[in-house]
Amino acid sequence: MQELKTLLAQLNTQALKDVAPNLSLDALFECLHGTNRDQVEESGNILKKLFEAMEPSFVISQYKDQLHDGMKSDSEPIKQLSLTQIHRCVNTEKGSGEILNTSVELVYQCVLCIADKEISVAEEAIKILTCIGKSQAGLEFLFHRTLLQELKKVMQKSDIIRYRVYEYIVNVLQLSSQALEYCSNCGIIDQLVSELEGDDTLVQMNCIEMLSNIASCQHGLHYLDQQGITQKLETMMSSSDSDPMIGFLLPGLIKFFGSVAKFEPNEVFEKHPLFAGVVFSLLSTPDPTQKGVAIDTIGVVGSSVSGKLVLNKQGKVMEKAVQELGSAILQPPTEIRIRALAAITSLLQVKISEQTEDVLSITEKWFNAVHAKPIDTIISLCKQPFLEIRCGALSVIQSLANQMWGQRLLNDQPGLAEYLLDRSTEKDKIGKEMKYAVVQTLVESPTTGDVFGRPYLLRLKEYLRQGPFYVRVQSEVAMEGST
Template sequence: MASNFELLRSTVSNLSIDDSNRTRLLSDLKLAVGSLSSAEQKLAIRSLELENIFDCLNSSETEQIVLTCEVLSQLLSALEPSFVFRKYEEALRRALGHPAPRVKQLVLKELQRAADNSSFVEQLSLQEAILLSVVACVCHEDMSVASSAVAVLISLGASPVGLNILYAAPMVQALRAAMAQQDVIRFRVYEVVAEVAGHSDAGLQAAHDSGLLPALTAELNNSDILLQMNALELVTKLALFENGLQYLQQHGIVTALANKVTAINEDPLASLTLPGLIKFFGNVAQLWPKEMSAEYPNVVTALFETFDSPDLVLLGVAMETVGYIGTSVEGKYMLDSLGDMMNKTMKKLGNKITNLPTEWKVRALNTVANLLELKVADQDTLSLAITKSWFEQLASNPMDLVVSVCRQPFTELRLAGLQVLRVLAEQQWGQENINSTPGLIEFLLDRGMESNKICKDSKFEVVKTLAESPTGATTFGNVMLLRLQEFIREGPFYVQAQSEVAIEGAL
């Protein structure tokens, strides 16, 4: 191992005195480092002076820059971020200003490592020059560089120490200067603001006090409809967090968006924002279903009206949103309180499963699965009655509809149908439907009928759910339950051995 260390040291040393052979030396160094174990790398690299390698970035030759980045990535990843930034702060700062995106990415990767580790954030927060350079990278035309810079700032803002530096005066000034350059850069900054605001109450308060969060919500009234849509997408992310949604309510933004939904027909261009508005209120309803129904009934009505829209994109969003609301028991209760509106919607879903193109059939089936999903711990008389009632509204014979989908030649359709069967298998009324459907148990237990691995796994999950259900014995009887349990023990890909009988005189 000593000879390997000496080879590393001599190679690194030669980089500073042998300019003409730098590419070869870097290649040798890359191989030498790669031959060391992780423990050996840590021992060897701490004793190396990496400035000579960083200096190799000062080149116009692409091959040399690429090799230098590869070698530095190997070496730096073996070191603790605290050591890297303590010893190579200036080299990293210069590298972050390098014109090549690959070099910027190298440094941003190290910054991400530091920002993701709370024990190093305090040290990172002292690197103001580097962090200001990260803000400059947010403005970069290379999307990979800009996205990495945004990710570093979001991670930085996730800790109290990092949050303080993110919203310190120099950083906010730099962020505002970046926002003034282009719309696309402004919204990259807004992405940082929205993500950090959702992480904590302190992050939300800092975003508000800086004026950046109010600036984002003001974009919802931008005269440019596309910018409105971008702002709505970020505000929707914020609404995924309870503190974010409370902020939006307190500042009248939820009410303003509800008014946009009800006034959508007054402006033809405004209809472009409807899918985004539906997603937003889907998040509101998922968190606070009762309040959503009580405070914004017009929005709920508008959501269900979109099930009649000829716009398949809008229809897809509406289906997914209703399914998302229905993933919680409280959401199911809210939807059930709509009475006939929900019954009609289930009939429409059944019709769409039959008549829409494959992609939307799958989305309709996924919606049905979300609406009917009811874990054992959430099952009671009322919730079971709701899911059973909804299923019965799908079609005149809903089991025939689902089973026919499970026999389709299209993998994605079969998977969606099997997902519905798995949801049915969790509930006793669903098990009874499965048990009384002619040939369905045999279909599920026949491994030979399915050649696709993913579908085999999915069928196995249906049988597993039936076999492990606390109501399985009551529904199927002990003999069938033992058969289901044996199937589970054998696994999804079991092949029964074929016995051969020798016949005297056979050739």
């Protein structure tokens, strides 16, 4: 095997593609299921290299029995080897159809792999089944009575396995409205919703997390609304004052309504005022978990223009919320500071194509509410030794960089123009890329030349052309007689 490995390494890609399909792999498969750990590892590595040189459909058609045996192995790497090849196949345009026509036993085994003790194996199996659900034929097969019975047997093995199945079903229903219909008719979504009625807080938290994922797509959101599930979750939120256990569910409930508000901010704030009240109140809570979720939610809702307009309608409440974000970026813990900077960035950033006088007046008003001297505060954070804080502050600068009022503010700040062009302020790759993104935003803005002047714009363009990791080379001249 060592000699074979060396030989294969010497072949270029095309030569390997020409050779691999003509090789007999029986001996390698025998070693793969042997007892010598080194042989198992080496044979697996060689098989992986050879499989990658073959067409996925060829691998499935020629080695489906070996792949099926591999999925039933006790070894996690061997299972992963088989699952990876199946995943390669179903990811191709006709791959799902070929598997359903010739190798349905592999799909059945994928369902059983959801219950595997190794989470990595289960996750790969879920990805494969989700890919199959992208086609009409795949949906019909996945939700056929026979396979569905196997899936429901798998669900009964444990709470953990049951939630893996929920995860798989939620992944599939997000694919399309048609997929949602199949998932709804099979009864598993109803079973998921029924988990809310129990008294196990951890189970309820997981359930709400799954429902939030459903709400992250438009057709899923409409389904939950039609089924009365959105109203049920709001009722749970309203009882948080009287039921102390609901407090543990509050972050998940807020995240759910935040997902809804991302699509339909007007409707959520009009139909579910309780949600808005809870989010704004939690911005000042000392509980870092609840505060963090509230900060994230404000950022998610305010990331779109429609969300900005809805938040602006909240008046003084929203201005106070921005002030809370401004306080959060200056006080520990660091995680809250980072999340608050991200939320401020979301509230301020506006695409050039979406900039109107009303929207720009809102972002300017919110920025001025962040702090008594907001630009000084943000620039001071850009110069802190903590990378994530610096990058968060640079993101805020970037959100100002394509709005004329923001550009004027930046231009009036002494030394900032030179700071943006000074590469020595960032040593880390992420920091260099973040500063480069600020420069790119300035270059792409049509008002930069008017605000900063043509000479500075040319310097920005030169910085952009050189790339984020440019290093100026300094020539050294040796003088005769020097020591």
